[in-house]
Amino acid sequence: xxxxxxxxxxxxxxxxxxxxxxxxxxxxVGGLVVTCDTLVEGVHFLPDDPAGDVAWKLVATNLSDLxxxxxxxxxxxxxxxxxxxxxxGVFLAGLAEALDAxxxxxxxxxxxxxxxxxxxxxxxxxLGRDAAAPARSGARAGDALxxxxxxxxxxxxxxxxxxxxxxxxxxxxxxxxxxxxAEGRALAPxxxxxxxxxxxxxxxxxxxxxxxxxxxxIDLGAVPLSSAYRAWGLGALAAATAGDDYALLxxxxxxxxxxxxxxxxxxxxxxxxxxxxxxxxxxxxPDRLGYLHAAP
Amino acid sequence: xxxxxxxxxxxxxxxxxxxxxxxxxxxxVGGLVVTCDTLVEGVHFLPDDPAGDVAWKLVATNLSDLxxxxxxxxxxxxxxxxxxxxxxGVFLAGLAEALDAxxxxxxxxxxxxxxxxxxxxxxxxxLGRDAAAPARSGARAGDALxxxxxxxxxxxxxxxxxxxxxxxxxxxxxxxxxxxxAEGRALAPxxxxxxxxxxxxxxxxxxxxxxxxxxxxIDLGAVPLSSAYRAWGLGALAAATAGDDYALLxxxxxxxxxxxxxxxxxxxxxxxxxxxxxxxxxxxxPDRLGYLHAAP
Numbered sequence: 001x002x003x004x005x006x007x008x009x010x011x012x013x014x015x016x017x018x019x020x021x022x023x024x025x026x027x028x029v030g031g032l033v034v035t036c037d038t039l040v041e042g043v044h045f046l047p048d049d050p051a052g053d054v055a056w057k058l059v060a061t062n063l064s065d066l067x068x069x070x071x072x073x074x075x076x077x078x079x080x081x082x083x084x085x086x087x088x089g090v091f092l093a094g095l096a097e098a099l100d101a102x103x104x105x106x107x108x109x110x111x112x113x114x115x116x117x118x119x120x121x122x123x124x125x126x127l128g129r130d131a132a133a134p135a136r137s138g139a140r141a142g143d144a145l146x147x148x149x150x151x152x153x154x155x156x157x158x159x160x161x162x163x164x165x166x167x168x169x170x171x172x173x174x175x176x177x178x179x180x181x182a183e184g185r186a187l188a189p190x191x192x193x194x195x196x197x198x199x200x201x202x203x204x205x206x207x208x209x210x211x212x213x214x215x216x217x218i219d220l221g222a223v224p225l226s227s228a229y230r231a232w233g234l235g236a237l238a239a240a241t242a243g244d245d246y247a248l249l250x251x252x253x254x255x256x257x258x259x260x261x262x263x264x265x266x267x268x269x270x271x272x273x274x275x276x277x278x279x280x281x282x283x284x285x286p287d288r289l290g291y292l293h294a295a296p
Numbered sequence: 297x298x299x300x301x302x303x304x305x306x307x308x309x310x311x312x313x314x315x316x317x318x319x320x321x322x323x324x325v326g327g328l329v330v331t332c333d334t335l336v337e338g339v340h341f342l343p344d345d346p347a348g349d350v351a352w353k354l355v356a357t358n359l360s361d362l363x364x365x366x367x368x369x370x371x372x373x374x375x376x377x378x379x380x381x382x383x384x385g386v387f388l389a390g391l392a393e394a395l396d397a398x399x400x401x402x403x404x405x406x407x408x409x410x411x412x413x414x415x416x417x418x419x420x421x422x423l424g425r426d427a428a429a430p431a432r433s434g435a436r437a438g439d440a441l442x443x444x445x446x447x448x449x450x451x452x453x454x455x456x457x458x459x460x461x462x463x464x465x466x467x468x469x470x471x472x473x474x475x476x477x478a479e480g481r482a483l484a485p486x487x488x489x490x491x492x493x494x495x496x497x498x499x500x501x502x503x504x505x506x507x508x509x510x511x512x513x514i515d516l517g518a519v520p521l522s523s524a525y526r527a528w529g530l531g532a533l534a535a536a537t538a539g540d541d542y543a544l545l546x547x548x549x550x551x552x553x554x555x556x557x558x559x560x561x562x563x564x565x566x567x568x569x570x571x572x573x574x575x576x577x578x579x580x581x582p583d584r585l586g587y588l589h590a591a592p
Contacts, residue, residue: 001378001380001381001384001385002378002380003378003407003409006376006378006384006388006407007407009385009388010388010402012392013388013391013392013395013401013402014392014395014396014400014401014402015401015402016370016371016401016402016403016404017401018403019371019401019402019403019404022402022404024404026404027373027403027404029328029370029371029403029423030326030327030328030370030423030425031326032325032326032328034373034403034404034423035404036373036374036375036404036405036406036421037406038375038406038408038419040377040408040409040410040411040414041411042411043408043409043410043411044408074312074325074326075312075315075325077323077330077332077421078332079332079334079375079419080302081336081417082297082298082299082302084297084298085297088297088302089297089305092302092305092306092309095309096308096309099309099310100310104310105309105310105311105312105313105315106306106309106310106311106312106315106318107312107314107315107323107325107330108312108315108318108320108322108323108330108331108332109332110332110333110334110419111299111302111303112334112336112339112340112417113299113336113339114336114339114415114417115336115337115338115339115415118336118414118415118417119410119411119414121377121408121410121414121417123334123375123406123419125332125373125421127325127326127330129326
C-alpha cells in the first residue's frame, strides 16, 4: 500500500468534522488547531544530527503547521523514545530552548523504550489557538502566489550536514528552522489559501493548486534566494525542489499587497498541474518536485 | 537517563496550566482532555500480533485514558509508519472497527516511512470532551479503593499470545481491550481520584497512592478474577501484577457505593507505600508490582 493509497483509505474512516477531509496539514477541533508531525531517524534527520537540533526541529516543524493556520501555540504533546544515553539530556536542552523561543508549553505525552538499535521515532501533536485557519484549498483562479523569506537554505544545509562544504548559516537553516508564527498570524485573515513549505516549493505549490482545483505557474527567476545560498553555488531549481524551508506559501488576490514582506513567485489559473517558467520562458518541470521522505 | 529522571526533567520545562504537572495520564486544554499513548513493536505488542488487533489496542489504550477522566471521545490523531505490506490494510480494517465501536472519528495525523527492518512505532493523541476529569492524585485518607471488571485476563492473554495454552476469551482480553467509557462517565462526577489500570493493579494503585500522598492497602483476596482466569490456573498475585487490564481504578469515600458494578479491593490511609494483604493477613509485596515496558 502506497502512502497515497493509505491516506485515501483513511478518508473512508469516520472523520471528524474539523478534519477537512484530511486534505490539510491541520484540523480544527473545539476552537483549537491540531497538527501532528513525526520525525524518524535516518529519514527526517540524520543519525549524527545533534540531539538538541532534533528537538528544535520536531517542535519547529509542528509549529510551522500552526503558523500556516495563523494560530498561536497552545502547547505540544510529545511521544519520546528514551535511549538512556546522553542523547536524552541534550534533546531535553534543545526542547527547552525551542519551547522558550516559541512561547509554547508542554501539555503532556508518552515516554517509551525502543528495542535495542531501533531508529528513533519522535512524534509531536501541537495545539494552536486564535486561528483564522485558512485552508490550503482556497486559492482562486487569478490569485497571485507568494512566499515568505528565502528558499533553499535548508536544502543546502542538509548537504552541508552530510559533509559538503558550506557556511554555518545554511547549516543552521536546516538544523534550526524557524516557524513563521508572527507572519502566519498577520497573513491568515487576508489570504485565500496558505500552507508551509516543508517538502519543496514546487511540490507544495503543486499540492496547493491541486487541493484548490487549479493550475499554478511559478517563475524560477522570482524564487527568493539568500545571498548565502547564491554564493554557495546552486540555483533556483535546486532551491525550489529541496525541503525543510518552513516558509509560508500563500494565495492573495491579484493586486493585493501582503501585510508582511514576501515575494510574488507565480499565479493560479483554471486548469491543473504546474507551469514552470524561467524569466518568463516555459521550462519542463523536473521529475522530482520536492523532497519525499521515502525510507532508504 | 532513566524514565523517572527524564520525566522529572520534563517538569522543569514550561508546562501548560492543564498539564497537571505531568502527574496524570491526561491534560486539560480549552475544555478538551488530551492524552497520548505510543505502542512499540516488540515492546507493547508482539511482532506476530495481528495488525487489526494492534490498531484496536492503539485506539483502546488511548480511549481508556479518556474513560478515566469521564470524557467522551472527540477524536484521535494518528502517527502511522507505513510498511507498504498487507499489514497496512489489515491495520486499517482494525482501525475502522475500533473507531466505529467507540464512536470516535479520525482528526488527522502523519504518515511516515521507517528504515527497513525498524520496529513499528505507532502514536495516537486522543482528545475527549465533557469531562469531569478527576485527577489520579485526589484520593483522601479513609477512601475506599475500587476497581471495575476483572483483573488479570489480559495478562493471561499475553501468555497465550506467546504460546501458552488457554481460552480465546483471555487472548481477546489482551488483543481487544475495552476502554470503560460509559463507566468512566458515570464515575467521574463522584470519585475522588480515578485512573485506568494499564501497567498492573498493584503498580497503578501504588501510583495513585503516591500521587495522593497516601498509603494504600490492597487485599489480594478481594481482587476480582474472571472464572476463565481462575480456571486458567494462576492466582490473584499474578493477576494484580500483570498489565493491559484497562479496568478503572478509583477512590470513593468509605461507605459510598459506586453508581456502577465494581469491586472494593482496598483503602487509603495516611502514610506511604503499599500494604498488601491476603484475606486480611499482611503479605510482602512482590519485587515487581506491574508490567514495566522496558525494551528487551
